[in-house]
Amino acid sequence: MTSHLDGNALAGPLSELFRDDMTIATGRCAHCGDVSVLAQALVYDAAPGWAVRCRACGEVLMVIVRTGERMMVDLRGVTALEVPA
Amino acid sequence: MAVISRGFTGRPRESQPDLPPGQYLTKDFPVLSAGPTPAIDTADWSFVIKTETGKDASWNWEEFNALPKEDVTTDIHCVTRWSKLGTQWRGVSLDTLFENVESSYDYVMVHSYGGYTTNLPLDEILDGQAWIATEFEGEPLTPDHGGPARMLVPHLYFWKSAKWVRGITMQRDDNPGFWEQNGYHTNGDPWREERYW
Numbered sequence: 001m002t003s004h005l006d007g008n009a010l011a012g013p014l015s016e017l018f019r020d021d022m023t024i025a026t027g028r029c030a031h032c033g034d035v036s037v038l039a040q041a042l043v044y045d046a047a048p049g050w051a052v053r054c055r056a057c058g059e060v061l062m063v064i065v066r067t068g069e070r071m072m073v074d075l076r077g078v079t080a081l082e083v084p085a
Numbered sequence: 086m087a088v089i090s091r092g093f094t095g096r097p098r099e100s101q102p103d104l105p106p107g108q109y110l111t112k113d114f115p116v117l118s119a120g121p122t123p124a125i126d127t128a129d130w131s132f133v134i135k136t137e138t139g140k141d142a143s144w145n146w147e148e149f150n151a152l153p154k155e156d157v158t159t160d161i162h163c164v165t166r167w168s169k170l171g172t173q174w175r176g177v178s179l180d181t182l183f184e185n186v187e188s189s190y191d192y193v194m195v196h197s198y199g200g201y202t203t204n205l206p207l208d209e210i211l212d213g214q215a216w217i218a219t220e221f222e223g224e225p226l227t228p229d230h231g232g233p234a235r236m237l238v239p240h241l242y243f244w245k246s247a248k249w250v251r252g253i254t255m256q257r258d259d260n261p262g263f264w265e266q267n268g269y270h271t272n273g274d275p276w277r278e279e280r281y282w
Contacts, residue, residue: 044118044119044121046115046116047118048117048164048244049267049268051119051120053120058121060119063263063266064267065269067280067281067282068281070268072267074267
């Protein structure tokens with residue numbers, strides 16, 4: 001069966017894009033409204049990219065793709081991404 | 086001074102003519118997925134082709150399995166760089182499914198249980214190029230490999246061969262699917278190494 005990692009796996013790739021450790025950032029799921037730290041998300045990495053899913057409803061929060069020279073981050077299912085000021 | 090050349094000797098011995106550029110051979114069948122494996126009861130399964138005319142073509146599991154099936158032996162190529170040669174499948178040709186479908190649109194979006202999507206030009210899935218597969222190596226397709234039914238479009242990278250298919254929607258424009266929205270090539274020909282935009 002397909003397995004997944006927890007959101008701590010996102011620390012590396014997201015550090016290339018954001019200033020802070022994004023695994024302790026909170027975000028609201030655009031589908032179900034669940035608010036949690038990114039470390040609690042479900043990360044499906046056995047795929048052509050990383051599909052990050054909501055711990056509560058399983059819908060897609062974000063998609064990360066490395067294309068060799070580029071990294072693309074799609075935050076389609078995250079609202080109110082919050083980091084300490 | 087004499088110029089010594091080995092001349093043109095053709096393809097090096099160590100090369101694999103069946104392997105597209107950048108691919109390596111695997112004997113395993115890696116399981117890749119952007120989400121959990123959905124539990125699909127064939128009693129609830131259906132496959133629907135939707136068009137702009139509003140006339141849908143649909144089959145339940147019994148009706149689908151009553152359609153003529155074909156045996157397909159083919160190489161498959163994943164964009165994560167593994168290739169598997171000589172895999173054996175059985176399924177229904179998309180030519181059969183599209184026999185009575187009328188549409189003026191040139192593109193399709195494939196939809197899966199679990200929400201996955203992938204886009205394709207219609208002319209890449211007709212004329213004996215694609216199937217809805219229900220068997221792999223003589224056995225019913227297991228859920229981790231897309232059972233009960235998955236797309237098989239072996240001439241393109243395997244993300245186009247969507248697992249757990251539930252339908253196809255005709256689309257006027259080549260709107261991108263799940264991976265195609267985020268960097269992966271809209272077509273995905275492994276021999277042209279069409280991995281990314």
